[in-house]
Amino acid sequence: MSNLQHNDEAKKNAEFVSSHLKIGMWQKDYTWDAFEYVSEGISDILAHPVQELYDNPDLWKDLIHPADKDSVLQTYDSLQTGDSLDHHYRILRGDGSVRWVFDQTIKALNDDGRTISLFGTLTDITPEVDMRRKLKHLSSYDALTSLPNRQSLYDKLDTFCSRHTAEPFALLHIDLDRLQLINDSLGYITGDKLLQETTRRLLSVLPAEAYLAHVSNNDFIVLMAYASKTDATQAASRIIKTLKEPFQIEEDDLRLHVTASIGISFYPSDGEKKLLLLRNAHNALSYAKELGKNNYQLYEASQEFSSSEKLILEEEMRQAIANEDFKLYYQPLVDASTGAINGAEALLRWYHAERGFVSPGEFVPLAEENHLIHEIGSWVIQTVCQQLRAWMDQGLPMFPVAINVSPIQFMNEELVAFIEEQLNTYNIPAKYLKLEITEGSLLRNEKTVLDKLQRLSNLGIKIAIDDFGTGFSSLMHLKKFSPDIIKIDKGFVQSIGNEQTIDAAITSTVLHLAQELNMTVIAEGVEEHVQLDFLRDHHCEIIQGFLFSKPVPVETFEQMLADGYLKPAPPQA
Incomplete structure (x- = not known):
């Protein structure tokens, strides 16, 4: 086989492989700004026929998501001084859907060191981006209630306790008094439904700007700004009142009664660090339970003793x-x-x-x-x-x-x-x-x-x-x-x-x-x-x-x- 035949065969093989890969491959003449080769994978990703890219080399620019376009084009300008680039951004496909892509581009130089061609690959990374988002949500939110979890609460408290942004706020530790009994007697599925309805009720009576987190099975934490401590006690009263109303679990034809105990601490008077605020609110909660549950108590130093x-x-x-x-x-x-x-x-x-x-x-x-x-x-x-x-x-x-x-x-x-x-x-x-x-x-x-x-x-x-x-x-x-x-x-x-x-x-x-x-x-x-x-x-x-x-x-x-x-x-x- 001659070298010419061998080169033709290698080219056909390369085109066959690139046309059947799930990634897109392309080659562009840098001087004339025209595509010399576009694989079928590009068409699958962009939802546009390959011929459109040959006819209109700037079409890909129009497909870049408006929110990403400026940064993407600036990144391409960096090819003037760099050897290659790789970045990810969103595109608007021909069918109207939005996808995330990973773009890798390298350039070829002639003997004089002048750029003559660009080569690149385009990969649809939407599933990976979606997975990262789900896992980020998993790490920060409680899946049952869709509320922030304990780690998110800690991060929020760090922000609230920052010296640069410190403003007075109240921390309310809410504990559902009978949830464990319901879980033990009726099962966790019923208990989970109760928690979801509890979340809905809490959100309905709290100020719009309040922060609500679900930190354990029967514990919720509220962070809220206050002008006077009465703002926090009134919020606690509303919470106790709304949770005292019977819960109707229609799927199970159940009518359940739950009460709540609440402990309240205040920043900065009851502590300037998150763990101290949480501990003091928990001490106040324990005192509320000692007093018969279904009430709220403000933290006082005298509460720091074990109950009988x-x-x-x-x-x-x-x-x-x-x-x-x-x-x-x-x-x-x-x-x-x-x-x-x-x-x-x-x-x-x-x-x-x-x-x-x-x-x-x-x-x-x-x-x-x-x-x-x-x-x-x-x-x-x-x-x-x-x-x-x-x-x-x-x-x-x-x-x-x-x-x-x-x-x-x-x-x-x-x-x-x-x-x-x-x-x-x-x-x-x-x-x-x-x-x-x-x-x-x-x-x-x-x-x-x-x-x-x-x-x-x-x-x-x-x-x-x-x-x-x-x-x-x-x-x-x-x-x-x-x-x-x-x-x-x-x-x-x-x-x-x-x-x-x-x-x-x-x-x-x-x-x-x-x-x-x-x-x-x-x-x-x-x-x-x-x-x-x-x-x-x-x-x-x-x-x-x-x-x-x-x-x-x-x-x-x-x-x-x-x-x-x-x-x-x-x-x-």
Whole structure:
């Protein structure tokens, strides 16, 4: 084959490849400002025939979005002094739609150093831009209520407390008094509907300029400017009044009654730093609850003491530790496709002789506050290792068991050494132990956290980020800390099928992101078949939730292990 034939063949091959790629390619004569070659990919992206670009080389300028045109053209002017450029901007396609594109351009010089040709590629990056926007929303907003989350609140408080923009404002900490009871008795789906209606009512009675955030399951924070403290107390009265009205959950034919307790602190008189303002508002909230709930209280320094109820519960908790009244229940993790059991989460339960089951939401925060969480957490780790040894001795199928570690316990200097000691004492391979930590744990001393994660990884222990998508969610955490597992918060999962399209979009985005990062995903709170079907369709590997099993005592879980598989509960009629 001659060189001429070889060159023709190479040119045909290059044109074939460029015409079938999803990106667009072009070549332009710099002197005559005319296109010498335009691939079909350009036509697909711009929604204009290739011939139009040959006939009108300036057509692409008319397609640049007006908001981006000046900066794009200025960037192209930089080719006079630079060798290449790459940038992204919006275009108005021939069909009227707006798309984001990534534009790369290089220039070719002759022997005299003069530009003679331009070569470029154009790529449609709209899906990537949309994903970044969704993930940014995920990191800053609560998906259930669409309100700013805790991290957004912290950022706003930093702005409000700035010396350059400091103006007096009130901080109202709102707590729904009976939400946990509703969640426990009627399920989280009903509780979520109640939270959404609560959000609507709060927005309807607050000043238009007020800032409202949803910072935990039953807690809201309001920031509002005030001329006098009466402005804040009147707002609190309106909130209590509107929430006192019965909630009608029409889909479930339920009529629910909820009250609210509110604590109020003021900037700068009650604190000039965000954490101090939050703490003082919480102290005022605790005092409101002591006074019978369904009221508001302003912060006063005299409120900084533990309530008698908290003191009693703390003493009872100490007795429970001494008497070994705490028990571990196990909730199976199952393969989404087959129903095969491939792990479990160990969940702490406390049965009180008079109170019955005490909610973890009630005693765990108190245990963290008085640092009993270290003793309780150590008991959980030891008990799980002991149980794993018993299962191995019984010849039962072995799967990893996950343990929740609170942020306070996670920062304990002795944690890693204690875990290693228990693994050695009971001769348990580290692969059978997983630690679940919240994103709040990652916000502490970064160097210490990274060191601890590395030491745990060296032991062979997997790390899962629990409740991913709430509170402090951030892609930076995935980059810095590289967890092995992401657990999608039940707040997203349980809204699938309830016309919460944003929750479904966020869930699918997290699944796609985890797959790209080679991370395992566990979806928690799965209660309905529509949720299971959605997760299967989007390649979620592991399912956890009442659809397969509630947390069960160890004896029941051992039978499950022996069987090896779980079937989802039948669809409700």
